[in-house]
Amino acid sequence: MFCYHTKIRLHHTDAAGQVYFSQIFTLAHECYERFLDEAYPLDTLLATGQVLLPIVHAEADYHQPLKIAEPITIEMALARLGDHSFHLRYELKPDDGTIAATVKTSHVAIDPATQQSIEIPNDLRQALSNLHL
Amino acid sequence: MFCYHTKIRLHHTDAAGQVYFSQIFTLAHECYERFLDEAYPLDTLLATGQVLLPIVHAEADYHQPLKIAEPITIEMALARLGDHSFHLRYELKPDDGTIAATVKTSHVAIDPATQQSIEIPNDLRQALSNLHL
Amino acid sequence: MFCYHTKIRLHHTDAAGQVYFSQIFTLAHECYERFLDEAYPLDTLLATGQVLLPIVHAEADYHQPLKIAEPITIEMALARLGDHSFHLRYELKPDDGTIAATVKTSHVAIDPATQQSIEIPNDLRQALSNLHL
Amino acid sequence: MFCYHTKIRLHHTDAAGQVYFSQIFTLAHECYERFLDEAYPLDTLLATGQVLLPIVHAEADYHQPLKIAEPITIEMALARLGDHSFHLRYELKPDDGTIAATVKTSHVAIDPATQQSIEIPNDLRQALSNLHL
Numbered sequence: 001m002f003c004y005h006t007k008i009r010l011h012h013t014d015a016a017g018q019v020y021f022s023q024i025f026t027l028a029h030e031c032y033e034r035f036l037d038e039a040y041p042l043d044t045l046l047a048t049g050q051v052l053l054p055i056v057h058a059e060a061d062y063h064q065p066l067k068i069a070e071p072i073t074i075e076m077a078l079a080r081l082g083d084h085s086f087h088l089r090y091e092l093k094p095d096d097g098t099i100a101a102t103v104k105t106s107h108v109a110i111d112p113a114t115q116q117s118i119e120i121p122n123d124l125r126q127a128l129s130n131l132h133l
Numbered sequence: 134m135f136c137y138h139t140k141i142r143l144h145h146t147d148a149a150g151q152v153y154f155s156q157i158f159t160l161a162h163e164c165y166e167r168f169l170d171e172a173y174p175l176d177t178l179l180a181t182g183q184v185l186l187p188i189v190h191a192e193a194d195y196h197q198p199l200k201i202a203e204p205i206t207i208e209m210a211l212a213r214l215g216d217h218s219f220h221l222r223y224e225l226k227p228d229d230g231t232i233a234a235t236v237k238t239s240h241v242a243i244d245p246a247t248q249q250s251i252e253i254p255n256d257l258r259q260a261l262s263n264l265h266l
Numbered sequence: 267m268f269c270y271h272t273k274i275r276l277h278h279t280d281a282a283g284q285v286y287f288s289q290i291f292t293l294a295h296e297c298y299e300r301f302l303d304e305a306y307p308l309d310t311l312l313a314t315g316q317v318l319l320p321i322v323h324a325e326a327d328y329h330q331p332l333k334i335a336e337p338i339t340i341e342m343a344l345a346r347l348g349d350h351s352f353h354l355r356y357e358l359k360p361d362d363g364t365i366a367a368t369v370k371t372s373h374v375a376i377d378p379a380t381q382q383s384i385e386i387p388n389d390l391r392q393a394l395s396n397l398h399l
Numbered sequence: 400m401f402c403y404h405t406k407i408r409l410h411h412t413d414a415a416g417q418v419y420f421s422q423i424f425t426l427a428h429e430c431y432e433r434f435l436d437e438a439y440p441l442d443t444l445l446a447t448g449q450v451l452l453p454i455v456h457a458e459a460d461y462h463q464p465l466k467i468a469e470p471i472t473i474e475m476a477l478a479r480l481g482d483h484s485f486h487l488r489y490e491l492k493p494d495d496g497t498i499a500a501t502v503k504t505s506h507v508a509i510d511p512a513t514q515q516s517i518e519i520p521n522d523l524r525q526a527l528s529n530l531h532l
Contacts, residue, residue, distance in 0.1 A: 015334045162277065328455050
């Protein structure tokens with residue numbers, strides 16, 4: 001499991017006084033990017049241009065609203081690891097121990113040149129496997 | 134079916150050169166707000182404070198990337214209408230007739246004072262029903 | 267003068283109940299992109315890679331808050347046209363005829379290969395000049 | 400001077416491959432909110448409803464592009480402290496010691512009930528003064 005600590009900021013919220021629903025996905029992706037920082041940096045990935053990891057499915061369940069200035073821990077776990085794809089699962093947890101939201105993302109490895117799916121690079125596969133344990 | 138015509142703008146995109154995944158949800162919600170403009174204006178809803186319609190579930194399938202300056206039509210349909218909740222389904226269609234992404238959102242009517250689910254207001258129910266036909 | 271009609275949406279607002287300050291810049295840039303659609307499409311610009319038009323300065327004055335579902339007209343005018351740069355000025359006007367915010371952006375034409383400033387492309391210069399009149 | 404360490408994420412960038420211009424303001428405001436966390440929490444401020452601190456002017460100078468996954472330090476300093484208003488200045492610094500962008504924001508203290516300017520609350524004034532030294 002990979003943990004990312006962050007805080008709800010004004011730009012995450014909307015006029016209903018809580019976090020705007022699509023920002024939950026952005027927060028989950030920040031956690032994923034933090035994981036990639038150590039495992040398989042996104043800047044290197046984009047610069048080398050040998051693989052892209054587009055999201056083909058994303059979903060979220062909203063259990064309770066998140067408020068401005070609220071500290072949250074995002075816990076990311078591997079849900080499935082295939083040859084050409086992987087599924088991640090995130091829980092957004094305020095300090096009270098509840099789960100405010102659950103997010104899932106499904107990623108496919110593709111070759112930018114051909115747009116065909118390819119095998120997940122070894123370094124990333126290794127890092128994802130470690131996440132699993 | 135309710136249709137909303139818009140265009141992909143620079144702020145929707147990211148360094149991978151396509152629309153950032155969570156912006157698909159924001160674009161779908163703009164379509165929903167356009168529908169509410171005519172059916173049950175969100176400013177009135179927030180001002181009167183008698184009902185909130187939070188999203189309890191959202192999901193998206195990404196079929197093909199959307200590029201900057203690309204015109205899209207978002208078609209919104211009613212997927213389910215319950216007593217206290219409704220489900221919407223959106224298709225994001227570029228001009229070539231394909232479906233770039235499909236989005237679903239589930240909304241619950243709650244009383245802001247008690248945070249309990251309540252019946253969907255009649256005006257909104259009527260507008261959603263019309264959408265169905 | 268170039269006019270762009272739009273509406274304040276939930277994702278523009280924050281928990282203080284009004285438009286979040288940096289969204290004013292995004293709204294102004296949408297107006298600029300709408301202008302470019304007709305004059306010098308941004309997708310072509312990014313695809314050909316012969317010129318970039320980065321913003322080197324941006325500023326906004328906020329005169330009155332903008333609320334959700336509020337229709338606004340953004341009026342964009344040319345403030346200055348140099349050989350290698352241009353300055354734009356935007357007024358965000360709600361329906362009551364007041365000016366809610368004023369935005370300025372300064373753009374420089376640069377060669378992506380050398381990162382040196384170059385002359386503004388003729389098509390764009392012409393379109394900007396028309397804007398002036 | 401108040402320092403905030405963060406990192407450029409995918410959602411900050413656009414299809415031109417760098418940070419989208421208005422995200423610079425959002426990043427600066429995150430720094431300001433981090434400062435308020437310790438000095439005068441924004442959640443308390445919004446909950447008590449005795450003062451609002453809207454931004455009446457914001458500007459940015461962009462010196463060099465910021466790329467995805469780039470670590471930055473945002474240094475925030477007090478530029479001016481009046482009876483009813485204060486001005487902040489931010490420098491966004493990548494690890495190479497350069498200044499990628501400079502941001503300024505001007506805030507006014509107003510009474511939400513009357514919308515008239517009022518004196519800056521003492522706690523906040525004290526925290527801002529400390530920032531100055």
